[in-house]
Amino acid sequence: MMEYKNYGSLTMDQEREIIEKIKKEKYKRIPLHKKVRSTIKHVILILVAISMLLPFFWMVSTALKTNNNVFSIPPQWIPRPAQWSNFLRVFDSIPFLRIIFNTVGYAAAVTFFEVVMSVIVAYGFARFRFKWKKPLFLFLLITIMIPGEITIVPTYIFWAKLGEFFDTSFINTYIPLILPAIGGQAVHIFFMTQYFRTIPKDFTEAAYMNGANSWTILWKVFFPMSIPAVLTITISSFMGTWNAFLGPLIYLNDVEKFTIQVGLAMFQGMFNVNWPLLMAATTISVIPMIILFFSFQKYFIPSNKSSGVK
């Protein structure tokens, strides 16, 4: 290594020179077996990535095939000619546009209620002292552990009877699908409670001394300070609703009211499946998910930027 007799500060160039040298030295000193290990790691990671991407590729590829060459051997990776018309035929064979609108509305409503209510309930659990707080929180956690499939029959009966009670019918409406969201979502409540608990008390007290009440503190302090967490539950809620199948399948009867996942199932008959159309429709249905995921990806990585507190 070079010696620098300069006891003052170094120039930028001198600094860069030292850093470059150290980097080179460091790389030279990495033993062979470590380099080999690193290569193997990368090969494995690439293989895993391919195995994840392959189904996507197969989906898009099938969407562009004719019904005849879906299962041709050897498999046709890039179909020729590409049947772009499959995407239009999706809209002809079922009211797909209407179905998309239904799903957007349904997902937006559920997401809105689930997020807002979960935030409010979580704030209560995180910041207030009240009787039975611990048992209530435990009860909340227990509800997460019950699989939804178990409750689906009693829930259906409940909504049917409730409809009778009010002299109307809730079956074939969105009410049983949207109304429960007003109670919030147990996993989100748990998640937000944990997040809120990490916000130092000083923030609350500073706002309190300025005359803010609990409601103001929630929306002006806690909520904006928890944007990454809120976005996480928002995306999770939206995806969950967008991909929901069983609920809409059971409660909705008219094609005009269907959601995307139920709509997709229409391409699967008892004996034959129209693979190209199913895959074309599926491709359309995952586009919003992909856009959503990539645009908010940075928020999934928890940020440590809440540096108002040191």
Place this chain on the structure above:
Amino acid sequence: MSYIELRNVYKVYGNDVLAINNFNLNIEKNEFVALIGPSGCGKSTLLRMIAGLEEISYGDLLIDGKKMNDVHAKDRDIAMVFQNYALYPHLSIYDNIAFGLKLRKVDKKTIHEKVTQVAKILGLEEYLEKKPNELSGGQRQRVALGRAIVQGSNIFLMDEPLSNLDAKLRTKMRVEILRLHKQLGVTTIYVTHDQVEAMTMADRIVVLNKGVIQQVGTPTELYSNPANLFVAKFIGDPEINLINATIQNGELIFGEYKIPLPDTIKSGKNYEGKEIYLGLRAEHFSDDRLTVENNPAQTITSEIELIEMRGDHCIIFTNINQQSIQLKVPADRGYTIGDNISFVANYDKMFLFDKETGARIR
């Protein structure tokens, strides 16, 4: 009538924790009072009770003659600076300073004027558009001060505001806070566990231990005239030297050394034959050659164990009678570890403490 009065204040947590025990204090207008004590002594609790963040279990808090126990924090005319600054990370510096005013529905024009004015006082003008995480520790601290100043309150409460800063910045902010205090003349109650902060900044210091006031006084009073062992140990750096000693036949005996007992104690409680503490501060010793040669009978010689360089002086770690003590000597003496040092103690300055109760005897 004082500006802030605390009368027989108690704080009880749960059923059995007495955090504050019969606290009485009068604070005058424009005064800078520091509350100090070890962690858990109740100093923060007291501050929070004054702020209105904690309920007062018993006793009265009066501000400007009005009882404040049940008045909401926002109506007490108090601004508080928190240890963690509590700056909202999602808001710009401008909005952080304006936060309280906005909550109080002050009109936009007035807010703008006030924030700009405060930013000018604190030298924050160019940072108003930035977010807290773009600022350095000292700047954040200044924003926290700005948030308190902008409210125009007559009382500032500060809860260890400098403890998150590095040593150099702390010294700098100390001066800045003092300057602000002189400039604004706001009555300030300052909580810290750092005696240096309290000594350098406060007009008066309140020393607390386990929820009980140990002493109230000016920095000089506390240093040169501590009320008891606790205050003597808490104030001063290096810590006061405490030497085990016995009183026998009008003499103070520690190991092989004997000194005549000062007159003041003879009239007091009878400590004949009892063990007590002899307290001497590091600067109450002299290794000056002339002094040592003139007092051969009083000279103590022992080996140097450690030397702590402090620039113009150094702290010598040595011992008397197997009890370690620290001496403050000029840095140019040229001692090295293992040398013998001869010194004379200035017994006129000594403190004597009851070993059991910690009460000051002399």
